Amino acid sequence: MNAKLMRVVQQGEAFAVQSQKSENGQLMKCNIVLQEMGGKFENQYVATMLGNMATFKLAPGDVVAVTLRFSTREYNGQVFQDILLTDFYKFN
Template identity: 65%
Template sequence: MKKLMKVVAQGEPFAVQSQKAENGQVMKCNIVLQELGGKYEDTYVAAMLGQLASCKFYAGELVYAVLRFQTREYNGQMFQDILVVELIKMKN
């Protein structure tokens, strides 16, 4: 999904284990993004990984977001992950 969105909140980055990373760890940060239009528009909690996790965004900022939605099965249950592929600050 590619969309202009508003930042609601961003958490602090933290290290998580990753088999894909050279040193076995990758930085991760969660961000809350809301579609534009009103107070009750759809809101998404997405994960930012790697260098993107160290970027700081503030509540109210407009961003162009490219999100990837993926599902996976674990122990017979289905889970959905939202990953930030790209996040660009828009000038207000």
């Protein structure tokens, strides 16, 4: 995967969700809106942050290098796309 430089637009609050894959049965999750670098009208993405990454607070305007994983799934004849933030580095 390639890292991409993006700007944080907003980040939601982290909340716990049930997960059979975690040790204690719960996993932290939050959504984040990221915008590609460039102008005011560059592409924006709503991605999911999971685990310890979800508890890290980012402010609007922060510049981060991110890797995103795009996946699709079918449910009841409809196709949904998920975007997962797999790694990030915040620039000071």
